[in-house]
Amino acid sequence: MMNNYDGPAVAISGLQVVRGRRDVIPGLDLEIPAGEVVGLLGPSGSGKSTLMRCIVGVQITKGGTVTVLGHPAGSPELRKEVGYVTQAPSVYEDLTVRDNIAYFARAVGLRGTELRDAVDRTLAEVDLVDYGGQLIRDLSGGQESRVSLAAALVGRPTLLVLDEPTVGLDPVLRRDLWELFANLAAQGHSLVVSSHVMDEATRCDRLVLLRAGEVLADVTPEELLARTGAADADAAFLTLVDHAAETRRSAS
Amino acid sequence: MNPGLTLATAGRVLRQVRTDHRTIALIIVVPCVLLGLLAWIYTGTHVFDLIGPALLGVFPMVVMFIVTSVATLRERQSGTLERLLTTPMGKGDFMIGYAVGFGLLAVVQAVVATGFAVWVCGLDVAGPVWLLVVVAVADAVLGTALGLLASGFARTEFQAVQFMPAFLLPQFLLCGLLIPRDQLPTFLEWISNLLPLSYAVDAMKEITRSTDPLSAVAGDLGIVAGFIIAALALASLTLSRRSA
Numbered sequence: 001m002m003n004n005y006d007g008p009a010v011a012i013s014g015l016q017v018v019r020g021r022r023d024v025i026p027g028l029d030l031e032i033p034a035g036e037v038v039g040l041l042g043p044s045g046s047g048k049s050t051l052m053r054c055i056v057g058v059q060i061t062k063g064g065t066v067t068v069l070g071h072p073a074g075s076p077e078l079r080k081e082v083g084y085v086t087q088a089p090s091v092y093e094d095l096t097v098r099d100n101i102a103y104f105a106r107a108v109g110l111r112g113t114e115l116r117d118a119v120d121r122t123l124a125e126v127d128l129v130d131y132g133g134q135l136i137r138d139l140s141g142g143q144e145s146r147v148s149l150a151a152a153l154v155g156r157p158t159l160l161v162l163d164e165p166t167v168g169l170d171p172v173l174r175r176d177l178w179e180l181f182a183n184l185a186a187q188g189h190s191l192v193v194s195s196h197v198m199d200e201a202t203r204c205d206r207l208v209l210l211r212a213g214e215v216l217a218d219v220t221p222e223e224l225l226a227r228t229g230a231a232d233a234d235a236a237f238l239t240l241v242d243h244a245a246e247t248r249r250s251a252s
Numbered sequence: 253m254n255p256g257l258t259l260a261t262a263g264r265v266l267r268q269v270r271t272d273h274r275t276i277a278l279i280i281v282v283p284c285v286l287l288g289l290l291a292w293i294y295t296g297t298h299v300f301d302l303i304g305p306a307l308l309g310v311f312p313m314v315v316m317f318i319v320t321s322v323a324t325l326r327e328r329q330s331g332t333l334e335r336l337l338t339t340p341m342g343k344g345d346f347m348i349g350y351a352v353g354f355g356l357l358a359v360v361q362a363v364v365a366t367g368f369a370v371w372v373c374g375l376d377v378a379g380p381v382w383l384l385v386v387v388a389v390a391d392a393v394l395g396t397a398l399g400l401l402a403s404g405f406a407r408t409e410f411q412a413v414q415f416m417p418a419f420l421l422p423q424f425l426l427c428g429l430l431i432p433r434d435q436l437p438t439f440l441e442w443i444s445n446l447l448p449l450s451y452a453v454d455a456m457k458e459i460t461r462s463t464d465p466l467s468a469v470a471g472d473l474g475i476v477a478g479f480i481i482a483a484l485a486l487a488s489l490t491l492s493r494r495s496a
Contacts (some may be wrong), residue, residue: 019496056338060496074493079340090331094268106260107339135271151335 005070009034009190010055014064017050017213024050025213026144027064032192032208039187039204040194041237047213048194049087052161055192056084078220080108087163089144091136091151099124100134101150108155122154126161126165127173142168149177160184162193166200178203201233214234216240257354261341261349265323267278269357275319279357283311283365284372303373306429308365308384309494312358312392314420320354320399320492328403331486333491337349343488351396358392379459383423387459390476391452396446397483404490423449428457448479454483472483 010032017025024047032038032087040048053059054066057074066073069081091100103121110118123129126146136144149165159179166174178200181191185205193204201207202221209216209224215222221233228243230236254371268276285303294300313446322351336346362385368376377384402419406412426436426444432456433444443448458465 057339058334060494072348076339076340079338081313083337084335084338086331086335088331090335092264092268092332093330094271096266096271099264099267103264104335106255107336107341109256109340111256128282155339 005158006034007070008032009069010192011067012054012064015051015054015061015064015103017054017059018062019050023213025054028213029214030208030215032190032217033206034190035188036205037186037191037193037203038206038208039201039210040192040210041201044196046210048196049163050072050213051162051210052084052192052194054162055159056082056086067166070201080155083155083157083160083164085149085152085162087147087167090177091144091147093137094135096133096135097128097139097147097150100136100147101154106152107152108157110155117139118154118156122150123179125153126150127176128210130215142170143171145169146173149209156189158189158235160189160191160193161189163201164194166194166195166197176201198233198237207233209237209239211244217251253342253348254340255457257345258349258352260369261346262352262353264348265353266356268323269319269353271370279315279361280318280364280489281323282315283308283361284368286311287302287365287373287375291369291375294363294458301376302374302460304369304373304460305384306427306453307392308369308388309452309456310424310427310429310449311393312388313363313398313452314416316354316358316392316395317362317399317402317420318416319411320350320396320405321403321415324350324400324403325406325412334493337491337493343491345436347397347400347484347487349468350400351393351480353387354368354396355393357390362388362392378463379465379469380462381434383459383465384456387452387469387473390473392451393484394448394452394476394480397480397487400487401483401490404487420449423447426450427453429453448476451475451479 008031010029012028015025015028039073040051042048050059054061055068055073068078071077085093091169100120102115105115105118115141123132126149128143129145136147145168152160166177181193204221206220207224208218224233224236228236230239263350265452268400288303289387290307351381364402366381366384366388398419402415403412406415426440426447427449433450436444451472
């Protein structure tokens with residue numbers, strides 16, 4: 001389900017979000033290019049999930065605009081075009097793996113053989129071919145989160161928004177999933193993938209580093225290393241955080 | 253609203269119930285046990301013939317209310333509802349899907365309970381037996397609609413279960429089962445006129461005493477249908493695509 005829109009996948013300007021009494025996102029501008037895997041990195045509480053919720057259109061915002069594939073985030077035109085995977089797996093415990101994936105496939109309009117083929121393909125992509133008939137409540141946590149991912153992959157949305165899809169997975173599976181993400185991008189899909197594991201940064205085409213709801217850097221992995229002179233993404237991130245703190249101190 | 257999406261949801265709800273054998277057993281067996289107990293208590297009197305039909309309408313409503321309010325609350329808490337609402341699935345598809353799914357389950361429940369009451373417990377009604385089943389199914393759908401509405405106000409599963417006595421017991425006390433509605437104190441009679449279960453029980457009573465209850469029952473069912481639509485419309489306001 002690819003649409004033919006050729007602007008950026010996501011354009012955000014002046015976004016403000018308040019949760020409780022906190023300014024989770026005080027004012028954010030960001031453009032996410034189409035056809036790339038964009039990593040959203042940052043420490044816990046930096047606003048990654050909130051930003052993703054804004055892109056999907058489920059977050060109440062205080063100000064600013066979020067435009068997704070040329071439409072305001074959350075508008076009806078986007079419901080087949082955007083796939084969303086929350087951090088905590090959101091699937092039905094008392095359904096089988098196959099029934100879960102098939103239900104979300106029906107929700108985006110797949111039927112008949114098209115539906116069956118899409119479910120089979122997705123089961124293979126998340127490496128759960130042998131588990132199709134298992135109930136979710138009998139699976140491990142990592143397997144459950146893969147079903148949750150599969151439920152978004154099955155409709156092949158133009159934009160995939162994935163909140164920490166590789167948490168708790170073994171290295172082989174993580175490598176396979178990042179390869180799948182790269183393949184999807186090569187076919188023209190856009191992906192926004194959050195992670196707090198910095199070594200996954202090198203798998204992305206582009207990196208957005210968030211801290212306290214602000215964009216600390218919006219670069220390619222190579223630029224990040226070059227700019228900070230650090231040896232790996234972890235060190236680069238720390239350098240940027242220190243640098244930002246220093247700038248703030250000297251400004252005040 | 254899209255029939256394909258509504259049916260997909262109804263099918264999914266039924267598949268979920270199918271994996272839970274104990275719930276199915278409770279839904280089917282508990283009404284029969286209670287009806288049997290009641291018939292036994294009133295052995296040798298005509299009381300069972302008078303209140304049996306009304307209870308045939310009350311059980312499905314109570315069961316479907318609880319099942320639906322807990323199931324919908326779980327959807328809210330697990331994130332599946334938020335996720336579904338980012339897809340082309342509409343609020344109407346979601347809610348009518350639940351009503352259709354549990355409505356079908358109610359058909360099975362009503363057929364078994366009515367059959368048990370009539371052929372095992374010897375329930376004797378003046379009107380046609382099939383009409384008992386129709387009213388029972390309408391009551392079940394009413395229970396589902398009220399459950400969808402109640403779950404919008406529950407934050408925890410404890411609260412969801414407590415809504416059963418809060419929403420349903422007053423209706424039970426005022427529906428005309430304890431004393432006829434026209435003998436209630438005037439103010440309570442007014443309240444009883446505003447509650448859906450009163451009309452469901454009126455319909456059942458009509459089947460008990462009249463050999464040709466169709467037109468009276470149709471009027472009562474029309475009112476119950478109105479309550480179902482109103483409850484679903486209000487419930488849709490509690491399903492929001494966006495949250496803070």
